[in-house]
Ligand SMILES: Nc1ncnc2c1ncn2[C@@H]1O[C@H](COP(=O)(O)OP(=O)(O)OP(=O)(O)O)[C@@H](O)[C@H]1O
């Protein structure tokens with residue numbers, strides 16, 4: 310649905326986006342992740358034909374964003390990051406204007422507006438002036454504007470910023486429900502959001518793609534070791550020896566030693582490709598000890614993000 | 628094209644009438660014009676009385692006084708000048724406000740051609756300008772009513788047509804000025820200063836004999852560019868092609884420049 314090849318954008322001398330390439334299939338939800346100034350908004354602005362790229366190519370539904378801008382714009386719903394709205398209009402008036410600007414007329418425009426009002430939960434503010442509604446509702450009106458007329462592609466720049474937790478969940482569900490029907494690109498700083506809503510993630514940093522894949526893939530690619538916490542009852546040293554005997558285990562540390570033979574805590578490390586947890590459990594019970602608890606420490610997307618960007622910073626400094 | 632212009636035009640018109648600026652500008656304008664009309668009529672009555680007395684008395688040789696020239700001519704000059712002040716208020720918002728609020732980004736990523744957006748906004752501002760002129764119709768009607776139709780209708784008609792052309796040109800300039808800045812105030816000032824320059828440029832004394840390429844006199848060039856020089860004949864009932872063409876070309880020129888400015892955003896540099 311969307312293909313981007315070697316996209317580069319300079320603001321004067323400053324490269325905001327460098328050599329970015331990716332593809333998004335129909336019905337996929339792609340998350341853009343990156344610290345401030347990474348180039349997320351710039352990439353989205355190129356895709357929505359607001360700004361031209363300095364070089365490279367991007368197509369939406371087969372149309373080139375540079376040479377077939379009007380065709381591209383007919384297929385896109387866009388939520389800009391600063392949520393621009395006309396304050397003097399009512400919510401419904403605004404949506405009706407946007408529907409007409411997108412080429413819908415008369416009854417079709419009114420129908421599109423009603424749909425957007427329902428979809429984004431705007432019924433209670435439909436006749437209010439935009440100047441008088443809260444930040445969260447402004448965000449929703451803006452989202453409503455983007456989904457007007459069911460565009461094939463939605464480009465949402467930080468769609469949940471400024472919302473309360475309940476609204477965030479609602480908007481995420483809204484976006485998630487679009488999966489399969491619409492192609493969505495969304496940007497965010499909030500990592501759980503990506504993990505929860507996106508099938509595919511792109512991490513951009515200083516204008517470059519530094520990692521991509523599904524959230525799970527990205528996590529497993531980055532992990533050098535896996536760690537599992539084990540709590541068992543018995544002689545601590547004997548348990549540690551038993552754990553070491555399991556195939557694939559590289560290191561065992563005793564975190565907490567119980568003086569009497571109470572519960573002790575261990576941290577077991579092993580290579581990501583192997584899974585010695587079954588062997589570990591067997592070794593403990595066969596040694597006559599009691600296995601009380603076993604839990605694998607997962608790297609969170611936060612860890613991944615911090616590691617990737619820190620790694621890039623280090624490279625940059627070198 | 629019309630399908631695209633229409634929503635932009637409608638939204639602009641609603642925006643105009645939901646902001647106090649237009650009512651204030653229109654109110655002040657009409658109050659001032661009304662007051663001036665009162666003085667012009669008073670002046671006319673005074674000179675007519677003098678003339679009448681002079682015919683009885685010793686000043687036999689005073690030139691005939693002309694209602695059309697004094698009242699219609701003065702009103703034309705007044706409205707023509709005041710448009711320099713009012714048009715910037717009508718046009719300052721158009722692009723500047725959208726750019727400041729960021730709605731510009733959303734508007735231009737809608738499937739609308741640049742020209743549709745431009746014409747929608749231009750026509751809305753022009754409509755407001757024409758509404759202002761329509762209010763001014765009160766004065767020729769009043770004049771004809773109180774004088775028993777002594778002013779020449781053809782002159783009134785041509786003056787009005789002239790004002791329409793003038794307003795169309797001024798609004799085009801204002802739209803252009805609002806497309807170059809995010810600041811409404813700056814846009815208004817730019818429009819006023821720019822229009823005032825066009826208004827005055829042909830009426831300054833540049834000294835005799837200053838020549839361009841030793842062939843053309845500067846003064847001639849400037850008077851050819853001067854909005855005042857080209858509008859004045861309308862108030863005398865003269866509808867000459869060069870004057871009409873001047874205002875039409877002025878309008879088209881600034882609309883094209885504005886379209887280029889909008890388009891420049893999409894150029895690869
Ligand atoms: N119009 C512009 N002129 C010059 N530089 C710009 C312009 N817009 C963005 N930049 C620069 O390009 C870089 C990328 O900006 P961009 O807005 O794409 O980042 P972002 O990833 O969206 O950041 P954020 O998370 O803060 O929204 C930034 O360093 C920014 O300063």
Ligand SMILES: [Mg+2]
Nearest residue numbers: 349350351390
């Ligand atoms: Mg951004």
